[in-house]
Every structure is written in structure tokens, then in C-alpha cells.
Amino acid sequence: MSIASRLKVTTVAAGLAAALAVAPASAKNxxxxxxxxxxxxxxxxxxxxxxxxxxxxxxEHTGTLFLNGQLGSEQDTVNEAAIGTLDMSLLAxxxxxxxxxxxxxxxxxYVILSLxxxxxxxxxxxxxxxxxxxxxxxxxxxxxxxxTGFRRLTNSKRPVESVADLxxxxxxxxxxxxxxxxxxxxxxxxxxxxxxxxFAGLQTGVVDGQDNPYTTINAMKFYEVQKxxxxxxxxxxxxxxxISEQVFxxxxxxxxxxxxxxxxxxxxxxxxxxxxxxxxIKELLxxxxxxxxxxxxxxEEFIKLATEAVxxxxxxxxxGIEQMNAVLAEIGRDPVSE
Ligand code: MLT
Numbered sequence: 001m002s003i004a005s006r007l008k009v010t011t012v013a014a015g016l017a018a019a020l021a022v023a024p025a026s027a028k029n030x031x032x033x034x035x036x037x038x039x040x041x042x043x044x045x046x047x048x049x050x051x052x053x054x055x056x057x058x059x060e061h062t063g064t065l066f067l068n069g070q071l072g073s074e075q076d077t078v079n080e081a082a083i084g085t086l087d088m089s090l091l092a093x094x095x096x097x098x099x100x101x102x103x104x105x106x107x108x109x110y111v112i113l114s115l116x117x118x119x120x121x122x123x124x125x126x127x128x129x130x131x132x133x134x135x136x137x138x139x140x141x142x143x144x145x146x147x148t149g150f151r152r153l154t155n156s157k158r159p160v161e162s163v164a165d166l167x168x169x170x171x172x173x174x175x176x177x178x179x180x181x182x183x184x185x186x187x188x189x190x191x192x193x194x195x196x197x198x199f200a201g202l203q204t205g206v207v208d209g210q211d212n213p214y215t216t217i218n219a220m221k222f223y224e225v226q227k228x229x230x231x232x233x234x235x236x237x238x239x240x241x242x243i244s245e246q247v248f249x250x251x252x253x254x255x256x257x258x259x260x261x262x263x264x265x266x267x268x269x270x271x272x273x274x275x276x277x278x279x280x281i282k283e284l285l286x287x288x289x290x291x292x293x294x295x296x297x298x299x300e301e302f303i304k305l306a307t308e309a310v311x312x313x314x315x316x317x318x319x320g321i322e323q324m325n326a327v328l329a330e331i332g333r334d335p336v337s338e
Contacts, residue, residue: 030063030087033071040219042090045146048269053262069196082139084246093238094176099138101317109306112236117331143263146239146270148213154226155209172207185309223288
């Protein structure tokens with residue numbers, strides 16, 4: 001073997017030995033699935049989590065992000081995490097609801113009316129209760145919350161300002177009963193489709209439109225295949241970071257606390273990102289050629305149809321009308337009655 005090759009082998013071997021010496025047996029590199037691509041709120045939250053975890057653990061633990069649905073559709077990742085073959089996933093709450101119906105309260109149309117409402121609900125007793133329910137129902141634990149902003153309607157055909165304008169459009173929705181019923185209340189039958197298939201669906205014209213927040217529309221480059229945006233605010237998108245409960249329970253108590261602390265830092269980073277960047281990203285979409293319309297009459301028709309037809313149908317699945325009223329009370333809103 002030449003001196004150069006020998007030196008190379010020695011250097012690699014020394015590097016490996018050093019790495020093994022500094023990485024204790026308990027060191028973790030969490031595998032984290034993300035449904036969205038780079039530049040998304042999900043990525044901001046994921047990176048902030050990894051950075052905080054490395055700092056809090058003194059470099060012992062880290063995480064690796066797998067963007068853009070590389071590890072499967074968002075709903076698939078819940079199953080993977082539940083059986084412990086995936087450590088963590090960052091996904092929209094509407095894709096958790098099929099596995100844990102009580103979190104559906106966060107996707108009921110026009111319940112959450114601001115980022116502040118979303119922070120209050122996720123970081124207070126309601127968030128704690130939903131975390132417990134989701135561990136029980138779905139085998140995953142919420143450890144951080146991304147706040148992605150209101151889901152805006154986009155389409156490739158025409159400006160939509162009223163419910164009448166929506167008629168005839170083929171709109172993709174997640175496989176989520178609440179969202180399907182909301183579009184039905186607006187008079188159309190939407191097309192349920194996995195998030196990982198949505199860009200292709202829009203590009204090939206299988207569907208005309210979809211809804212997601214400005215930050216997501218931008219990160220996913222939907223401006224390449226969609227022209228019109230309607231500034232509706234029917235769902236404020238909350239996107240939790242979940243950890244497999246099985247993986248969480250295998251951690252020492254000290255490591256569990258580090259993960260939870262890092263989750264809090266990631267939650268804060270997500271809120272900061274939305275506050276600082278959402279308006280800028282909206283302007284960017286206009287620069288990319290998107291046309292943004294305001295819904296007519298302050299969205300009154302959309303609101304009335306959706307809340308009257310959809311809310312009562314889901315009281316049972318979210319835990320009863322008492323739970324609905326507990327959520328409304330938490331954000332200072334009037335209760336509903338049967
Ligand atoms: C969806 O529309 O399925 C999700 O909200 C997409 C996302 O995770 O950003």
C-alpha cells in the first residue's frame with residue numbers, strides 16, 4: 001500500500017475512533033419526517049428543534065430532517081411513528097385527525113381566528129389534553145407546534161371571491177372529514193388526496209386548486225401551477241412535531257426532558273418566523289405572478305355556511321359540545337348550544 005493510501009486509511013480510522021469516543025452509546029440522531037420542502041414553516045420548526053436539542057444536550061443528541069415527504073405521506077408517517085419505525089414527524093394537524101379525532105377541533109372552520117388563539121390553545125390545558133388523547137389514540141406525542149398561518153384557497157382557473165365563484169372547481173383537500181364537509185357546505189364535492197401527491201395533481205390538472213398557508217404555497221412552489229389565491233381564513237394551520245411514544249418511552253427521563261425543552265424552543269421559533277415573514281412571503285407570491293383576492297362581504301357567506309353546517313356534525317368526535325365550549329372559552333369566544 002502506498003504511503004498516501006496508508007495515511008488515508010489511518011486518518012479515516014482515527015476519525016472513526018474519535019467519533020466513537022465522543023458519541024456515547026445513548027447518543028441519538030432522531031429521524032424526522034417532514035411533509036413540506038425547504039423554506040417551509042415545518043423546516044423552520046424542525047431546524048430550530050435540532051439546534052436546541054444539540055445545545056441543550058451539549059452536542060450529545062441531534063436530529064436529521066427528511067424533507068418533502070421522502071419518508072412517506074404525512075398520514076403514513078403517523079403509522080410509522082406509532083409502531084416505532086420512525087422517530088418523529090412534522091405534519092399538519094389535519095393529517096393527525098383521522099388517527100385521533102379530538103384534535104379535529106383545531107380544524108373546525110373558523111374556530112381559531114389568530115396566531116394568538118393558536119398559541120393559547122396549543123400551549124395551554126387544551127393542548128395538554130389533546131397530547132394525552134393522541135398518545136392514547138395514535139401512539140404519538142406532540143412535542144412542538146408549528147404555526148403556519150391561515151390556509152388560503154388557490155386555483156388555476158379564475159379569481160374566487162364568493163361561494164358562487166367556487167362552483168365547478170375541483171379542489172383537493174387532505175383526507176380529513178371536517179375539511180371535506182366544509183367544502184360540501186360551500187356547495188362543491190372536493191377531492192381527497194394525500195399531500196405528497198398534491199403538486200402533481202395540480203400540475204397535471206387532475207385538480208384545479210387546494211388550500212394551504214402562504215408559507216406553504218411558497219415553499220412548495222405552488223405559484224408554478226396555480227395563479228389565483230383567495231384570502232380566506234377558514235382554518236389556521238397548526239403543524240405539530242410528533243415523536244413516536246414508543247421511542248419517547250425508551251429515552252431516559254433526562255433525555256425526555258431535553259426533547260421537551262427543545263420542542264418548546266422550536267414552537268417559539270415557529271411563531272417568530274410567522275410573525276416576521278408571513279407578509280413578506282405573501283408579497284413574494286404576488287411577485288411570482290399570483291393574483292390575490294379578498295373574499296366578498298368580509299367572508300360572511302363562507303363563515304355562515306361552514307360554521308352552521310359543519311360544527312354540530314363534529315361535536316361528538318371532538319369530545320362533545322362541552323369540549324367545544326371549553327375551546328371557545330379558552331380563546332374568549334361565546335359558547336354554542338345544541
Ligand atoms: C395538507 O394539506 O395535507 C397539509 O396541510 C400540508 C402540509 O403539511 O403543509
